[in-house]
Amino acid sequence: xxxxxxxxxxxxxxxxxxxxxxxxxxxxxxxxxxxxxxxxxxxxxxxxxxxxxxxxxxxxxxxxxxxxxxxxxxxxxxxxxxxxxxxxxxxxxxxxxxxxxxxxxxxxxxxxxxxxxxxxxxxxxxxxxxxxxxxxxxxxxxxxxxxxxxxxxxxxxxxxxxxxxxxxxxxxxxxxxxxxxxxxxxxxxxxxxxxxxxxxxxxxxxxxxxxxxxxxxxxxxxxxxxxxxxxxxxxxxxxxxxxxxxxxxxxxxxxxxxxxxxxxxxxxxxxxxxxxxxxxxxxxxxxxxxxxxxxxxxxxxxxxxxxxxxxxxx
Numbered sequence: 660x661x662x663x664x665x666x667x668x669x670x671x672x673x674x675x676x677x678x679x680x681x682x683x684x685x686x687x688x689x690x691x692x693x694x695x696x697x698x699x700x701x702x703x704x705x706x707x708x709x710x711x712x713x714x715x716x717x718x719x720x721x722x723x724x725x726x727x728x729x730x731x732x733x734x735x736x737x738x739x740x741x742x743x744x745x746x747x748x749x750x751x752x753x754x755x756x757x758x759x760x761x762x763x764x765x766x767x768x769x770x771x772x773x774x775x776x777x778x779x780x781x782x783x784x785x786x787x788x789x790x791x792x793x794x795x796x797x798x799x800x801x802x803x804x805x806x807x808x809x810x811x812x813x814x815x816x817x818x819x820x821x822x823x824x825x826x827x828x829x830x831x832x833x834x835x836x837x838x839x840x841x842x843x844x845x846x847x848x849x850x851x852x853x854x855x856x857x858x859x860x861x862x863x864x865x866x867x868x869x870x871x872x873x874x875x876x877x878x879x880x881x882x883x884x885x886x887x888x889x890x891x892x893x894x895x896x897x898x899x900x901x902x903x904x905x906x907x908x909x910x911x912x913x914x915x916x917x918x919x920x921x922x923x924x925x926x927x928x929x930x931x932x933x934x935x936x937x938x939x940x941x942x943x944x945x946x947x948x949x950x951x952x953x954x955x956x957x958x959x960x961x962x963x964x965x966x967x968x969x970x971x972x973x
Contacts, residue, residue, distance in 0.1 A: 684730035684753040688762030690723045690739055694870075696904040697723025698766055699934065700927065700961070701741035708734040708750065718960035721934050737762065743866070743897045745769045768835070768870060790819035794826065797833065806837035824850060828860075840871050851880075858888040869901040877901075878910065892918035892928055899931055908938035926956040930965060937968075946972055 686705060690698040699719055705727040706714035719725045719741075730753045739747040744766035751762060797812035813830040820826050827850055834843035847864040854860060861880055868877035881898065889895065895918035902911035915932035922928070933948035945968070952965035 684732060685726060685728050686730060686735065686737065686751055686753060686762065687724070687726040688737075688764060690719045690725065690741065690764045690766060692744070692766055692904060693768065694904070697721065698741050698744065699723065699900070699903075700931070701725070701739055701744075701766070702960075703727065704736075704738045704740075705730070706736045706738070707731070708736055716960070718964065720964060739764050739766065741766055742893055743769055743900070768866070787819055790816045794820075797829075801829075801833060801836075804836075806833055809833040810837050810839070824853065831863075835867065840867065843867055844871060844873075856885075858884060862889075862894060865898065866901065869898065869905065872905065874902070874905060874907060874910070881914075889917075890921070892921040892925055894918075895921065896928055896931060899935065903931070903935060903938075908935040911935040912939060924955065926952045926959060926961050926965075929955070930961040933965070933968065937972075942972055 688703075690701045690703075692698055697719070699721045701719040701723070703717040703719065703725045704714050705717070715727045715729065717725045717727050732753055735751050735753050737747075737749045737751055739749075745768070747764050747766055749762070749764070793812045793816035797809045797816065800806070800809035800812060810830070810833045813826065813833055817823075817826060817830060827846055831843045831846035831850070834840070834846060844864070844867045847860065847867055851857065851860045851864050861884055865877045865880045868874075868880065877898075895914045899911040899914035899918065902908070902914065912932060912935040915928055915935055918925070918928035919932060929948040929951040933945045933952070936942070936945035936948060949965035949968045949972075952959075952961050953969070956962045957966075
């Protein structure tokens with residue numbers, strides 16, 4: 660989810676082939692979620708459209724702000740990614756003699772894709788053709804990002820496939836992307852009730868609860884998961900960020916701590932825990948976490964930010 664591994668040799672060849680041209684242009688912007696809250700730690704890649712120089716990478720800070728310096732005049736691609744969100748792709752025309760206004764980017768929450776297995780539909784002799792056609796049309800609308808149309812088609816299919824869990828999951832996803840969060844939650848609640856041992860469904864429902872401001876329900880669902888069912892610290896980091904976005908640093912601190920406990924070598928878990936500690940005015944704990952980030956990854960974006968945080972905390 661969070662890392663793309665590149666062969667060292669290929670990276671060296673690609674880097675050597677690019678001219679290290681730098682100009683005086685600059686891009687800056689802010690990254691927020693759909694509720695207007697800043698998205699911290701978003702990865703921004705600013706690359707020339709003509710491919711003639713090395714891409715510039717940046718990270719959004721705690722207020723969602725980012726900047727990229729040393730750009731030449733011309734068109735640049737701006738790609739923004741953050742865990743738990745759909746990627747954003749855009750372009751900007753840079754001028755070395757005129758500063759552009761900040762780029763405002765709103766990231767949409769990502770919901771894990773779910774496909775309706777063809778065998779669950781096509782091999783069922785009692786399913787009418789209109790249900791098959793509705794599922795196919797709904798999936799086509801999802802790919803085209805026409806989510807309201809997708810909802811209408813999946814609802815047609817559900818009339819004939821009322822017990823199909825895969826269809827219900829993809830309908831919940833369509834509800835979410837169409838902006839119908841209460842319907843997405845209701846559908847996912849039914850799925851988790853029918854399959855209480857399914858950790859993935861429980862985590863999806865947790866994210867929906869938290870985004871809808873139902874913090875008590877989200878917290879309770881996480882606490883009731885079987886011990887050891889969460890093995891990826893990114894899950895706890897994402898939940899912690901949701902609590903931060905809901906102005907609940909105390910719970911955020913708890914879940915960032917869980918992420919640290921799962922993997923004590925990941926700097927981002929310490930980084931976000933440090934941000935939560937600052938909000939709670941636990942400055943000694945914040946300093947300790949930022950120092951750990953610098954120790955683990957001094958040259959990473961988190962490491963550079965942590966150094967600045969440590970300087971500010973003196």
